[in-house]
Amino acid sequence: xxxxxxxxxxxxxxxxxxxxxxxxxxxxxxxxxxxxxxxxxxxxxxxxxxxxxxxxxxxxxxxxxxxxxxxxxxxxxxxxxxxxxxxxxxxxxxxxxxxxxxxxxxxxxxxxxxxxxxxxxxxxxxxxxxxxxxxxxxxxxxxxxxxxxxxxxxxxxxxxxxxxxxxxxxxxxxxxxxxxxxxxxxxxxxxxxxxxxxxxxxxxxxxxxxxxxxxxxxxxxxxxxxxxxxxxxxxxxxxxxxxxxxxxxxxxxxxxxxxxxxxxxxxxxxxxxxxxxxxxxxxxxxxxxxxxxxxxxxxxxxxxxxxxxxxxxxxxxxxxxxxxxxxxxxxxxxxxxxxxxxxxxxxxxxxxxxxxxxxxxxxxxxxxxxxxxxxxxxxxxxxxxxxxxxxxxxxxxxxxxxxxxxxxxxxxxxxxxxxxxxxxxxxxxxxxxxxxxxxxxxxxxxxxxxxxxxxxxxxxxxxxxxxxxxxxxxxxxxxxxxxxxxxxxxxxxxxxxxxxxxxxxxxxxxxxxxxxxxxxxxxxxxxxxxxxxxxxxxxxxxxxxxxxxxxxxxxxxxxxxxxxxxxxxxxxxxxxxxxxxxxxxxxxxxxxxxxxxxxxxxxxxxxxxxxxxxxxxxxxxxxxxxxxxxxxxxxxxxxxxxxxxxxxxxxxxxxxxxxxxxxxxxxxxxxxxxxxxxxxxxxxxxxxxxxxxxxxxxxxxxxxxxxxxxxxxxxxxxxxxxxxxxxxxxxxxxxxxxxxxxxxxxxxxxxxxxxxxxxxxxxxxxxxxxxxxxxxxxxxxxxxxxxxxxxxxxxxxxxxxxxxxxxxxxxxxxxxxxxxxxxxxxxxxxxxxxxxxxxxxxxxxxxxxxxxxxxxxxx
Numbered sequence: 001x002x003x004x005x006x007x008x009x010x011x012x013x014x015x016x017x018x019x020x021x022x023x024x025x026x027x028x029x030x031x032x033x034x035x036x037x038x039x040x041x042x043x044x045x046x047x048x049x050x051x052x053x054x055x056x057x058x059x060x061x062x063x064x065x066x067x068x069x070x071x072x073x074x075x076x077x078x079x080x081x082x083x084x085x086x087x088x089x090x091x092x093x094x095x096x097x098x099x100x101x102x103x104x105x106x107x108x109x110x111x112x113x114x115x116x117x118x119x120x121x122x123x124x125x126x127x128x129x130x131x132x133x134x135x136x137x138x139x140x141x142x143x144x145x146x147x148x149x150x151x152x153x154x155x156x157x158x159x160x161x162x163x164x165x166x167x168x169x170x171x172x173x174x175x176x177x178x179x180x181x182x183x184x185x186x187x188x189x190x191x192x193x194x195x196x197x198x199x200x201x202x203x204x205x206x207x208x209x210x211x212x213x214x215x216x217x218x219x220x221x222x223x224x225x226x227x228x229x230x231x232x233x234x235x236x237x238x239x240x241x242x243x244x245x246x247x248x249x250x251x252x253x254x255x256x257x258x259x260x261x262x263x264x265x266x267x268x269x270x271x272x273x274x275x276x277x278x279x280x281x282x283x284x285x286x287x288x289x290x291x292x293x294x295x296x297x298x299x300x301x302x303x304x305x306x307x308x309x310x311x312x313x314x315x316x317x318x319x320x321x322x323x324x325x326x327x328x329x330x331x332x333x334x335x336x337x338x339x340x341x342x343x344x345x346x347x348x349x350x351x352x353x354x355x356x357x358x359x360x361x362x363x364x365x366x367x368x369x370x371x372x373x374x375x376x377x378x379x380x381x382x383x384x385x386x387x388x389x390x391x392x393x394x395x396x397x398x399x400x401x402x403x404x405x406x407x408x409x410x411x412x413x414x415x416x417x418x419x420x421x422x423x424x425x426x427x428x429x430x431x432x433x434x435x436x437x438x439x440x441x442x443x444x445x446x447x448x449x450x451x452x453x454x455x456x457x458x459x460x461x462x463x464x465x466x467x468x469x470x471x472x473x474x475x476x477x478x479x480x481x482x483x484x485x486x487x488x489x490x491x492x493x494x495x496x497x498x499x500x501x502x503x504x505x506x507x508x509x510x511x512x513x514x515x516x517x518x519x520x521x522x523x524x525x526x527x528x529x530x531x532x533x534x535x536x537x538x539x540x541x542x543x544x545x546x547x548x549x550x551x552x553x554x555x556x557x558x559x560x561x562x563x564x565x566x567x568x569x570x571x572x573x574x575x576x577x578x579x580x581x582x583x584x585x586x587x588x589x590x591x592x593x594x595x596x597x598x599x600x601x602x603x604x605x606x607x608x609x610x611x612x613x614x615x616x617x618x619x620x621x622x623x624x625x626x627x628x629x630x631x632x633x634x635x636x637x638x639x640x641x642x643x644x645x646x647x648x649x650x651x652x653x654x655x656x657x658x659x660x661x662x663x664x665x666x667x668x669x670x671x672x673x674x675x676x677x678x679x680x681x682x683x684x685x686x687x688x689x690x691x692x693x694x695x696x697x698x699x700x701x702x703x704x705x706x707x708x709x710x711x712x713x714x715x716x717x718x719x720x721x722x723x724x725x726x727x728x729x730x731x732x733x734x735x736x737x738x739x740x741x742x743x744x745x746x747x748x749x750x751x752x753x754x755x756x757x758x759x760x761x762x763x764x765x766x767x768x769x770x771x772x773x774x775x776x777x778x779x780x781x782x783x784x785x786x787x788x789x790x791x792x793x794x795x796x797x798x799x800x801x802x803x804x805x806x807x808x809x810x811x812x813x814x815x816x817x818x819x820x821x822x823x824x825x826x827x828x829x830x831x832x833x834x835x836x837x838x839x840x841x842x843x844x845x846x847x848x849x850x851x852x853x854x855x856x857x858x859x
Contacts, residue, residue, distance in 0.1 A: 021206035026100035026120070027064065028052045029108040032359040033127075034064040036195045036280070037106040042071070044199055046206070050098035051075045054109070063358070066333060074098060080110065087113035095119070102205060105159065106198055117159045122205050124159040127198055129190050131155060131171055133220035136164035141182050141190065143223045146248035148240065152176050152185055154194050156201045158212055163222065167212035169201050181247045187277050191359070195280075232397075277355050286331050286358070287351050293326045294347060306348035310341065327354070334358055339444075367577045369393050372414040377468045377478070377697050385566075386417045387590065388573035390430035391583030396591075397422045404566060407475035407705040407741040408696060416566050419591035424558065424599040427587035431529040431556040432605050434584030440556060441526075449500030452551060455579040456493035462575060463490065466540060466568055468697070473567045474539055475705040475741065477696045480659060485568075488825065489544035492841070495825040496552035499846055503553065510856070520856040526554035527851055528607040531600040533593065534569075535612050536562035536707050537662040537763075543569055545829070545840040546610045551585070553849035558587045558606070560597055564708045566590035608849060610838070612664070653684055653767075655794055655820035657691075657745055661765035662707055665792035665814065665821065668761035669751070670769045671780045677771050681749060684767065685731050688745045693736055705741040706764060712741040715764040722748050722757040722768075732765075753783060777802060785811045791831035794820045813839075 022045045027038050030053045042048060051068040055077045061069070068075045078091050095116055103117065103124035117124045130140035132155040137143075144152045153173035160166040174189040204210035231249045233242060279287060294304045298313045310323070320341045327336055334357055344353040370393065371382040386393040394417075395401075401415040417423075435441050440448070459466065466489075467481040476485055505522035530550050534542040539561060550557050561569035566588075573588045589596055601609055655667035672680050696704035706712045712735060719733040732746030746766040751758050757768050772780040784793065794816035795806045807815040813831040816822060823829055828842035839845050 021203070021208075022046050023122070023202065023206045024049045024099060024101045025202065026050045026052060026095070026098055026103050027068075028103055028105045028110075028112060028116075028124075030054050030062045030064055031107045032063045033191060033194065034062075034106045035067050036282075037104065037127075037198045038064055039067060039282070040195060040199045041104070041202060044203065046202060048073050049100050050095070052095065053077055055079050060335065070333070078110075081113055081116065082111055087115055092116060102202065103159070104198065104202060106194075112159075114161055117161075125156055125169060125198075125201055125205070126159050126164075126166070127194055128155045128157065128164055129186070129194070131173055132157060132164060132168060133215045133217065136220065136222040139223060141185060142248045143221075144176065144248075145180065145182065145185070146244055148244045150176055152180075152189070154190055154197065156197055157215070165215055167214050169204070169210050169212070170197060172197055179247070192278070192280055277352055279351075279355060283355050283358065286354070289330050290327060290351060290354065291347070293323060293330065296326075297322060304347055306346065308347045310345050310347075310350070312345075332358070339447075367392070367574070369574060374413075374472070376472065377464075379465065379468065381465050381468050381472075383414065383469055383567050384570040384574050385414050386570070387419050387423055387427075388570060388586070388588040389423065389427045390434075390587065391577060393570075393573075396420055397426070402563070404473060404564065405708065406472050407707055407709075408472075409740050410709070413472055413567070416570075416590050419560075419589035419596050421595065421599045423589055423591075424596055424603065427558045427589050428529055428531075428600075428603050428605050430584035431558050431587055434582060435526075435528050435556040438582050438584055440582050440585045441554065444501075445503065445554070446501040448554065449497045449552070451580055452493050452497035452500065452548070455576060455581065456490050456497060458575045458579050459486070459490045459493065459572070462571075463487070466571060469567050469571055470540055471696045471704075474536065474565045474707055475696055476659060477701050477704045479699055481696075484659075485538055485541050488823075489540045492541075492544040492548045492825045495841075496548040496846070499549075499552050499843070500554075503846070503850065505852070508854075518856060518858050520854060523853045523855065524553075524847075524850045525853055527849060528555060529605055530555045530557045530608040530610065530849060531603070531606045532557055532559040533597050533600065533609070533611045534559065534561055535664070536565040537659065537664065539565040540568040540572065542612055543572060545845075546612070547586070549840070549845040550608075550610070550849045553846055555608070555849055556585045556587075558589060558600060560589055560591065560593070560600060563590065563592055610848070612840075650687065651794075651796060651818070651820050652680070653687060655816075656767045657703070657765050658821050660704055660706055660743070662711075662763060663821070665823075666761070666763070667794060667820065668768060669758060669784075670767060671772050671784060672769055673774050674771050675774050677749075677769075681730060681747065681769065684747060688731055688747070691745060693742055693744075703742075703745060703765065706743050707741070709741050711764070712743055715743050715762055715766065718757065718760075718762045718764070719746055719748075719766065722751075722755070722766075725755045725757070727751045727755060727757060727768075753786070759787070777806065781806060781809050785809075789831070792816070 025041060025046050025048050027034060027041075027048055027050075034053070038048060038051065048068070051064060051073055053062045053065045053075065056062075056065075065075050065077065076094060078088075081088060081091055092113065092115060096119060100120045102120050102122040105112070105124060105126045107127065112124075128136075128140060130136075130144055131151065131153040134149075135143045135147075141152070151173045152175075153171060155171045156169045157164070158166040158169060172193055174193075176185065201210065233245055235242065237245070291304050294308070294310070295301070297315060297319050298304065298308070298310070301308060301313050310319075315323075320338050323341055324336045324338060327334060331354070334354065336354070336357065340353060340357075341350070344350045369382075369384050370386065372385050373380055373382050384393050386395055396417040396419050398420050400418040400420070402418045403412045404414060404416050405411065406413050463482065463486045466486045467478055470476050470481040470485045471478045474481075503524045505524055508520040508522065510518055510520045532543075532546045532550065534546065543559065543561070547557055547559060559569065569588050570590070573586060576586050600606060652667075652670060656670070658666065691702040692698075692700055693703045694701045706715065716733075716735055719729065723729050723733070727748045728750040730747040730749055732744035734744050736742035736744055743765055747769065748757060748767065749769045751768050751770045753770070757766070758770065762768075770783075772783070790810075790812040792814040793810045793812040795803055795810070796818055797803050797806075803817045807817055811832055814823075814829060823841070825841055828839040828844040830839040838848050
């Protein structure tokens with residue numbers, strides 16, 4: 001239905017008449033559109049008594065806030081107006097205190113309470129980019145094009161308690177051109193004419209001439225928000241329908257289609273990217289200021305025209321700094337970066353870039369997240385639960401989900417998207433596009449490091465929430481989750497952020513074929529798209545150990561978290577967006593190893609696959625893997641003085657029971673010297689009895705639940721087999737008699753080398769102890785090394801000569817002496833033999849994700 005009343009559909013004068021009747025206004029909203037409405041209302045003599053906008057993002061204020069603060073107008077940046085559907089009293093009171101007679105809402109993404117909407121004398125008016133009642137909702141411009149409408153337009157209406165249902169004040173329409181996109185329609189008509197209309201609407205209200213025409217429900221439509229997950233092209237439709245679908249999704253969220261069931265093609269209108277913007281009068285005025293700045297720098301150029309190239313005209317790097325700073329000083333404080341100049345070198349392209357920046361069009365779309373929230377641990381945790389692909393959270397393509405379970409009580413935390421092969425293909429496609437054509441691959445390494453530093457800062461800012469999610473999803477004791485799971489993750493990203501601008505090659509002297517001269521040098525280059533598969537024992541920390549080095553080297557990645565612990569990885573994905581990591585650089589696909597992991601190992605576009613997990617699974621996919629496998633670490637306890645006996649006991653226990661034994665370097669077997677064996681076991685049992693088993697969120701808890709029920713059942717079976725083989729069960733060996741997946745800390749003695757529990761690790765809180773004769777160092781070394789595995793080991797002794805002798809001969813990637821579990825982000829971590837190859841952490845980890853290119857030049 002189209003409103004035809006002359007007072008509604010009208011043409012607006014661009015004159016700047018100074019109206020006699022004026023109002024006190026509150027502007028509620030954001031964006032450059034809001035800024036322009038604010039500026040023009042003040043030009044017409046209205047008084048803006050308060051601006052209510054969104055908080056700063058990444059340290060940058062919204063354009064509306066920038067201009068209002070510059071004018072001295074009171075600016076309020078409330079993160080929200082309501083909590084759990086109820087207005088926040090102090091926010092409402094702060095609003096009422098400004099004394100507005102009318103609320104003007106040019107573009108507002110927040111939910112405003114009705115006691116704010118109705119408070120002013122004249123109520124509230126809202127701008128909406130469609131001819132209401134058609135296309136109500138947040139994606140109105142998209143649906144105007146998707147539906148193939150011949151006319152587009154906007155409405156200014158009186159706010160009520162419905163969704164875009166209030167009475168109409170005025171409307172204006174325009175024809176839709178065959179090749180219009182969201183951007184061209186907005187830039188050509190909805191933006192410039194909408195600003196004029198908002199000013200006209202306010203004046204109609206001030207003059208007492210504003211109509212209130214009820215909306216009819218005839219022809220009304222409401223379409224949902226368009227997201228990447230529902231933007232797939234149906235190729236069975238007629239060509240015109242497909243055309244409208246694609247242009248209606250350009251560039252956000254971007255239509256896509258699956259080709260041959262594998263490759264994902266993301267579609268948008270390339271022509272639109274290069275479309276020239278029509279400038280407003282104010283923007284034309286700024287363009288001339290910039291032309292004068294260019295002329296001042298390029299004094300040798302007679303005339304600055306659209307084709308003038310900044311660098312070809314003689315500008316140097318210092319001129320870039322001058323240009324950026326002069327534009328900031330003379331053009332409303334618009335923030336440019338040096339890289340912006342290098343990317344837009346002609347005057348026309350620079351102006352187009354500047355105007356897009358001014359309008360906020362170059363900003364990424366706001367991330368839409370369908371959170372699962374829980375009030376727990378004295379906070380509200382917000383957990384994403386969908387696949388994270390190309391910078392967006394979206395359902396799996398086939399819509400499948402699975403339950404992730406809280407091991408403390410066996411309850412379902414939430415449903416998580418169960419990624420398919422097609423989802424992996426889309427993720428890899430996004431990562432490849434980001435590496436080949438996106439800003440990540442072109443970025444200065446130092447800038448890449450700054451983004452990783454920012455990511456680490458955000459992780460630290462959210463560390464309590466991350467630790468709480470980790471505890472809920474994995475059963476980790478909260479204090480350990482906070483210190484180690486999350487704390488070391490933050491340290492890891494900070495460490496590798498510092499490496500980004502220190503990746504370098506070398507020069508090599510080679511034989512020269514005289515009289516020619518030659519120079520050979522090497523370059524370190526990123527590999528491309530990397531896949532990472534991580535285990536469930538340290539969900540966030542394992543993500544950090546592998547992905548930080550991968551990203552620092554300049555690669556992009558597709559990561560599969562363990563199926564039973566996906567939630568911190570998905571929360572991490574949210575923080576990467578806030579940190580400014582470009583789309584497609586990081587992709588998270590939760591699901592099964594047999595489906596998602598196998599597709600990742602088979603995918604032809606993946607250049608490296610990093611895996612931490614069990615040896616049997618590693619063997620299945622090691623054709624393309626960088627492996628880190630965890631099996632059977634050992635600790636050797638030799639005679640010690642009374643002084644260190646207690647410390648030795650605690651360290652030995654830590655080597656087994658740390659993180660409930662779900663630790664890839666846990667000492668699967670302890671060798672204890674005969675002379676101290678019985679006393680050592682007595683002390684261990686004594687300390688175990690002091691351990692508090694219970695809720696991992698309780699700060700005094702020592703021992704939480706095992707990660708999932710299948711693992712608990714496997715541990716009980718492991719202990720039963722140990723007893724059956726003849727080992728002595730000294731303590732534990734059973735499930736704790738309480739709700740949840742709790743296993744008693746367990747101690748076995750009299751374990752012989754041939755027994756199953758001597759050869760296979762439990763990956764749980766099970767101490768497996770064998771004796772060795774006093775002084776028989778070589779004998780115990782032979783027994784300790786008699787395994788196909790060698791990730792970590794330890795020796796406890798006060799004899800430094802024995803310590804060094806043993807550490808040199810233990811066949812393991814890491815050896816701890818009189819300590820255990822003391823890893824550091826700067827020290828390489830990895831195993832020998834079937835415990836894998838490749839290193840995490842330290843400089844060596846960086847080289848796992850780089851390739852070396854040799855270049856020889858004759859001169």
